[in-house]
Each structure stands twice: as C-alpha cells, then as structure tokens.
C-alpha cells in the first residue's frame with residue numbers, strides 16, 4: 001500500500017469558497033478558560049502596515065464626495081489600529097446597527113473591469129486575474145486614476161505567508177503551510193506568465209508601466225485578504241471602506257500555569273458573532289431598489305473608539321488564516337492537518353477500488369482534515385481500509401459485494417488489513433514529523449518566552465499545531481495497533497451472522513446433540 005501523502009489541498013481552488021470541513025465553535029471558551037471584557041486593554045497605536053494620515057484623509061473625502069458616507073454624521077471612520085487601518089466607532093453603537101453602506105458603483109468587481117479601458121481584453125480571464133490587472137493598471141496611473149484615493153490606502157504588504165521572504169519561510173520548514181504557500185505562489189506565477197504573454201505585453205499602449213510578478217502577487221494577496229466570503233470566485237469584489245473591518249479573534253493575554261487558567265480577551269466582547277454572513281448583506285436601494293448596496297452591521301455593541309469586528313471565515317484553519325490574512329487564532333481548535341490519501345494507479349484492484357470510492361462520494365485522491373481534539377473524520381478509516389485491501393480480503397471487491405462493501409469497510413476487515421493501515425499511517429506521521437526544524441517542546445519554550453514578533457509568532461504557532469496533530473494521529477493509530485488482537489473482523493462477524501460461532505467464540509461446524 002502506498003504511503004499516505006501528507007500534503008495540502010491543491011492550489012487550483014484558490015479564491016473559490018472553501019468547504020467547512022469541521023464544526024468550529026469559535027465562541028465557546030474551553031473548560032478552564034476565563035474570558036474578560038476587552039475594552040480595558042484597547043490599544044490605539046498606528047500599525048506599521050498603515051498608510052500615511054494624509055492618504056486616509058483623502059480616502060475619507062473621496063468616500064464623502066461619492067456620497068457613500070456623510071463626513072459629519074458617520075457612525076464609523078477609518079482609523080489607525082495595531083494591524084493597520086480599521087473601522088472605528090464614532091459613538092456608542094448598538095448591536096446590529098448598520099455602520100457602512102457602500103453602493104455597487106464603488107465596488108471593484110468584474111463589472112468595473114468590463115466597463116474600463118481594459119474591459120475588452122479581460123473577457124476570458126478569471127475574475128481575480130482581471131481584477132488584479134485592473135488594480136495594478138490603476139495603481140500605475142497614480143493620481144490620474146479615479147480609484148487613486150482607495151488604492152492609496154491599501155497596505156503594501158500583509159503578514160500573509162505569501163509575502164514572507166525565504167528567511168522567514170524557513171521558520172515554517174516541514175509544515176503543510178509551507179507547501180500551500182509555495183503552491184499558491186506557483187499558481188500566481190503561472191497565471192501571471194499567461195496573462196503577461198497574452199494580455200500585458202501585446203497591449204503596451206494600455207499597460208505603459210511594467211507589471212511584475214511581485215506586483216501581481218500583491219494584488220492576489222489584497223484580493224484574498226479583503227474580499228468577503230460570498231464575494232469570491234465569480235462574484236469577486238472589493239468593497240472600499242467595508243474592507244477595513246477587522247476579524248474577531250480571542251487573544252490569549254495571560255497564561256496562569258499554576259491555576260491552569262488562560263485569561264482571554266474576547267476582543268469584540270460579544271458572544272454571538274458566530275457567522276460572518278449575518279454581519280453583512282447585499283440589498284437593493286433607491287428607486288425600485290435598482291441600486292445594489294453592500295450593507296455592514298456591527299454584530300456586537302461597540303463603545304465609541306472601538307473597532308468594528310466581524311467573524312471572518314468560520315471554517316478556515318489556522319494555516320488558511322495565515323495564508324489569506326497573515327494572522328492565526330491562538331486557540332487550538334483552528335489547527336488542522338490534512339491527510340491526503342490516494343488509490344494508486346498501480347494497484348491491481350485500482351478500477352474496483354475507484355468505483356467503490358466514487359459510489360461513496362470519494363475519489364482517487366481523498367483529503368481528510370484532522371482537527372485538534374476531534375475524532376478522526378468518519379470516512380477516513382473506511383477509505384484507508386479500501387486503499388489497503390488486498391490478498392485474501394480482495395474478494396470483498398467483487399461486484400456481488402458492491403452494495404454492501406462500504407458497510408464492511410466501516411468495521412475492521414481483517415487483522416492484516418488493519419495492521420497495514422496502522423503501520424502506513426504511523427510511518428507517514430513519523431516521516432512528516434522528521435521534516436520539521438524544531439520539536440514541540442522547543443516551540444513551546446519559544447512561545448512561553450513570548451515577544452516573538454508577528455511573523456515568527458505565526459510560524460511557531462503553525463508548526464507546533466501541526467506537530468501536535470501528527471502526534472494525535474500517531475497516538476490514535478498506536479492505540480489501534482495495540483488493540484488488533486481484540487478487534488472483531490469480517491470473517492467472525494460473518495460466522496456470527498450465520499450462527500456459526502458459539503458462546504465462547506468457538507466455531508461451530510455442526511450441531512452437537
């Protein structure tokens with residue numbers, strides 16, 4: 001049986017909404033945790049990623065001129081916060097109040113590109129590629145671009161791993177996040193090469209300034225970190241001002257080892273921000289509701305001076321957050337490790353196995369996200385048993401079993417099959433663990449010491465989370481290995497069904513009188 005490949009998802013699904021592979025309850029504090037109101041520790045400093053004050057003032061004036069905000073009665077305004085810019089409450093705001101309404105004429109989406117000078121060149125492009133080209137062309141126009149006030153407040157970088165130089169990436173050596181980051185950058189590069197050859201270079205009159213791969217990566221990073229979840233893929237859109245909203249996260253501020261209490265600040269101090277969707281909607285406004293607007297509400301009561309927070313992407317793992325936004329959640333239930341399993345084409349039973357996998361909603365390659373503290377994904381064991389099936393167990397692959405084979409795979413098939421899956425998974429865990437540059441214990445020491453800085457903090461958090469999950473998987477299969485003698489396998493179950501096993505487990509060959 002081929003070793004499971006512990007690799008990330010393919011990068012081809014970038015910018016499409018990801019499935020939610022596990023139920024995350026972000027707002028239930030784990031036992032032993034105390035949550036305190038965050039208002040006492042609000043920080044008001046200008047973040048290193050923030051634009052100059054004059055750019056923010058110009059942006060605000062531009063938004064007022066466009067009629068999207070009222071400078072005198074605005075509920076929120078852009079303000080400097082530790083992560084750059086945020087939406088800051090201008091007065092106390094009750095929960096559910098609309099704080100921002102942005103008309104579609106101010107969004108940057110496929111329609112904006114289509115109506116622009118480069119629109120005719122972008123018809124066949126992926127929406128993100130077309131919007132990236134638009135952003136870069138308008139940026140190069142400088143003050144001459146009508147979008148200049150907005151483009152001028154976009155950060156030049158974020159802490160996303162997309163923007164980490166080699167030295168910083170070496171801190172995530174061996175992680176799935178590193179493979180995903182490399183995959184994403186390769187994907188951006190291949191899209192750039194295509195669009196450069198097909199659109200940019202043949203139309204120098206429309207693209208007088210050079211557009212480079214780092215420029216294109218910047219645009220990709222902006223789109224990934226600023227587009228709202230339902231405004232991705234085909235509906236991709238940037239919504240100025242609304243895109244300054246911050247993600248709500250818990251922040252561990254104090255760890256009391258003796259009492260085993262983690263004091264957390266629930267930054268938004270609301271216990272009901274569980275879905276991003278409830279915080280915003282697109283609706284019709286104006287005569288006959290013909291004009292679309294993006295309407296953002298605050299999901300929590302805010303005091304004057306506080307930032308608007310919403311929940312970003314409930315289903316994203318810490319690695320996804322690090323790649324898309326450049327931050328991680330300190331709580332372990334955002335940690336995930338993806339096991340990639342595959343039916344090898346060289347398997348003599350490839351065709352039958354593939355047929356069985358497909359009849360049960362799986363494919364030649366299957367991805368299983370293992371989450372900290374959760375049991376293994378339910379389809380993982382049957383799939384593993386299927387992949388490992390062979391030898392004297394191969395009769396289960398015959399067509400007469402096709403309707404019942406999955407039920408059989410949900411339980412141990414034979415000692416040999418179960419032993420194989422334990423061995424290959426444990427070997428894969430060991431091999432993956434040997435690829436990291438540090439041990440869990442070394443990382444934990446670093447975390448205890450603190451003051452790691454943002455990017456190293458993310459790196460250590462990710463690598464420790466992955467290694468703990470690999471340990472969790474290895475432990476689960478070690479326990480299973482130690483139980484192999486006590487498990488009931490297909491043949492015994494079958495004999496029992498036929499009434500051919502006695503009370504002591506002995507096989508009854510004939511009735512005795």
Ligand SMILES: C[S@@+](CC[C@H](N)C(=O)[O-])C[C@H]1O[C@@H](n2cnc3c(N)ncnc32)[C@H](O)[C@@H]1O
Pocket residue numbers: 049050083084085086153154155158159225226243244245246247248249324325326327
């Ligand atoms: C939607 S934008 C918000 C506006 C952004 N702060 C700015 O200066 O333009 C998302 C980006 O804001 C920052 N951000 C948002 N929520 C954050 C959080 N909870 N912790 C750290 N950074 C955050 C990250 O840089 C992320 O990529």
